[in-house]
Amino acid sequence: MSTINEISSLVRGMSGHPRIVFDRLFEIREYTGRLVLPEEMRGWVEQKFGDRAAVESQRIVKVTNRVTLEGTLFNSLRGRRPMSRGVNKLLAELVEEHRLGCTFCRAEEKTPADIFGRLHGPGVVTAANVAKYDRWHGLIIPAEHDPLHFDAGRVADYFDLAGRWIRRVLQEAAREGDAGLHYPFLLWNCLWPAGSSVVHGHLQVTVTEGGHYPRIEQLRRAAAAYRERYAANYFEDLFLVHRSLGLVSEEKEARIFASLTPVKEKEIWILLPGAAGAAELDNLALLGRAVGRVLVYLRETGTTSFNVAVYLPPPGPAPESWAGFPLLARVVDRGDALGRTADFGGMELYAASVVATDPFLLAGQMREHLGAE
Numbered sequence: 001m002s003t004i005n006e007i008s009s010l011v012r013g014m015s016g017h018p019r020i021v022f023d024r025l026f027e028i029r030e031y032t033g034r035l036v037l038p039e040e041m042r043g044w045v046e047q048k049f050g051d052r053a054a055v056e057s058q059r060i061v062k063v064t065n066r067v068t069l070e071g072t073l074f075n076s077l078r079g080r081r082p083m084s085r086g087v088n089k090l091l092a093e094l095v096e097e098h099r100l101g102c103t104f105c106r107a108e109e110k111t112p113a114d115i116f117g118r119l120h121g122p123g124v125v126t127a128a129n130v131a132k133y134d135r136w137h138g139l140i141i142p143a144e145h146d147p148l149h150f151d152a153g154r155v156a157d158y159f160d161l162a163g164r165w166i167r168r169v170l171q172e173a174a175r176e177g178d179a180g181l182h183y184p185f186l187l188w189n190c191l192w193p194a195g196s197s198v199v200h201g202h203l204q205v206t207v208t209e210g211g212h213y214p215r216i217e218q219l220r221r222a223a224a225a226y227r228e229r230y231a232a233n234y235f236e237d238l239f240l241v242h243r244s245l246g247l248v249s250e251e252k253e254a255r256i257f258a259s260l261t262p263v264k265e266k267e268i269w270i271l272l273p274g275a276a277g278a279a280e281l282d283n284l285a286l287l288g289r290a291v292g293r294v295l296v297y298l299r300e301t302g303t304t305s306f307n308v309a310v311y312l313p314p315p316g317p318a319p320e321s322w323a324g325f326p327l328l329a330r331v332v333d334r335g336d337a338l339g340r341t342a343d344f345g346g347m348e349l350y351a352a353s354v355v356a357t358d359p360f361l362l363a364g365q366m367r368e369h370l371g372a373e
């Protein structure tokens with residue numbers, strides 16, 4: 001199996017169209033960072049990192065997406081850094097403790113409802129967020145308290161209910177005579193490192209107005225500029241490059257690959273080729289099943305906190321073109337749910353992502369796992 005440290009030779013081995021597309025999309029830089037270890041540190045370094053030479057001479061790979069200007073610095077050594085572990089209590093015990101007085105366990109009585117009431121799916125109900133961050137902001141609350149207790153079928157049900165909630169919001173807006181532009185978004189923050197304050201598992205769904213959220217609009221514009229310049233679909237080309245490098249884990253129902261410029265550890269993209277307009281909402285259950293399978297893989301390989309974001313084109317008319325924009329989910333591991341060191345620092349907020357996980361190893365392991373289901 002290849003590693004990120006071999007990317008330059010892998011790219012040199014590419015030829016024809018995939019190579020042309022790779023060069024359009026990505027720029028690779030490799031460096032060796034050297035340092036000098038004082039005598040007194042050597043024992044500690046060998047104990048912590050295993051290999052002193054790998055610390056004295058460190059391989060860094062910088063990957064930049066030229067189209068979107070997303071970029072990642074890979075250094076596998078960083079995964080072996082000593083991290084502070086704040087709480088020793090087992091996560092499972094902590095999750096159980098939160099059952100006591102958990103308002104989401106009694107969602108029907110203890111959470112607000114939307115002005116149009118609640119929608120129900122199998123083992124899941126909607127609520128209105130008590131402190132909204134957009135005019136339309138709902139919660140998808142499973143009956144299951146444990147945020148890490150799910151399977152692909154349940155995640156498909158959660159996504160399906162989110163699709164129904166979005167449709168209901170559009171109906172409600174139309175009923176109120178609101179003919180504005182509506183843009184839906186679905187996200188899932190699991191446990192504290194991912195930004196969730198409530199332990200009980202829940203997804204969040206919003207419909208924003210006037211234009212899509214800036215990050216999503218930025219991606220749409222980058223893809224539109226790419227189409228203009230190369231007369232090609234950016235997302236198709238992105239997938240082609242990942243497939244040529246061996247970063248695709250599956251391409252049956254959904255296209256699943258380990259991103260070459262992950263925003264943080266283990267970022268995985270799951271996409272369904274674009275349907276038109278509101279038809280995207282019908283595909284949410286299918287996307288949810290694929291996302292659920294990826295999340296089960298991550299959970300079984302140690303992930304305890306994650307974010308999922310689903311980029312949905314507007315279901316109704318929009319002045320800008322969403323042609324060729326897929327139904328896209330991005331999943332990222334947020335590290336140890338009980339850890340005290342935040343994985344996002346100044347680099348991630350303001351410069352580039354710093355990542356330890358090798359996307360080649362991730363893709364290979366995920367391929368085996370998904371293939372063995």
Ligand SMILES: [Zn+2]
Binds near residue numbers: 103106145200
């Ligand atoms: Zn609960």
